[in-house]
Amino acid sequence: MTRTQKTVFILIALVALILGLIINKALSGRGQVDSVALIDAGIILLPQSRQLPPVTLQDQNGQPVVVNELKGKWSLLFFGYTFCPDICPTTLAQLRQIKSELPKEAVDKLQVILVSVDPHRDTPTQLKQYLGYFDPQFRGLTGATVDDVQKVSNAVSIPFIPADTSKPNYTVDHSGNLAIIGPDGTQRGFIRAPLNNQKLVAQLPGLLLRK
Structure with missing residues (x-):
């Protein structure tokens, strides 16, 4: 091995070590041993928790819910809508299966929690009926205006493009990613779309049950 090759080898080793330390620091204290398996399952944890905005939405029962007060449980926020022709029913069916x-x-x-990106059509009553087709325990949130919903989606870095509601049978462009909200009401990470049921079933318990 030449001196140049040795230098390159040492530099590569140092970069690998530094990257390993960064990842370890980002995931330290999370009680998750196999970070590679987490990432492989599409679960991306943030190096630092992210605060949610104090936006008030309505749930499927018409009750007000302050977004940054979603506490006590781990929440998976999915930004979709009830008139969605494809990704929403597919994702909710997958989440039902994963949960089971x-x-x-x-x-x-x-x-x-399904956060509607179509508050123009998604009333609490519409949300409750729609979610009942998948799992009555699933929650729904809708806003008085699309701006309210956008404040939440932007805060968790899962934006959507508001639709032109004057057009008949309009659709809304949105992501299939999920935001992971911890029991303290802060965002802890994401789950990338498309969902892999088998891998998520294997990895989610380690996240949900950690201290």
Whole structure:
């Protein structure tokens, strides 16, 4: 091995070490041993928790919910809408299946929340009926205006493009990613779309049940 090759080798080793230390620091204290498996399952944890805005939305029962007060359980926020032709029913069906395969102690610490990106059509009544097709325990949130919903989606870095509601049968462009909200009401990370049921069933309990 030449001196140049040795230098390159040492530099590569140092970069690998530094990257390893950064990842370890970002995930330290999270009680998750296999960070590679987490990432492989599409679970990306933030190096630092992110505060949610104090925006008030309505749930599927017409009750006010302050977004930064979603506490006590782990929440998976999915930004979609009830008239969505494809990604929303597919994602909600997957979340129902994933939930059904999790251990009970993990399910008890989890809530799935559909945040409507179409408050023009998605009334609390519409949300409740729609979510009942998937899981009556799923929660729904809708805003008085699309601006309210955008404040939340932008805060968790899952933006959407508001639709032209004057057009008949309009659709809304949105992401399939989920925001992970911890029991303290802060954002802890994301779950990337498309969801991998098998890998999420294997990895979510370690996240939901950690101290």
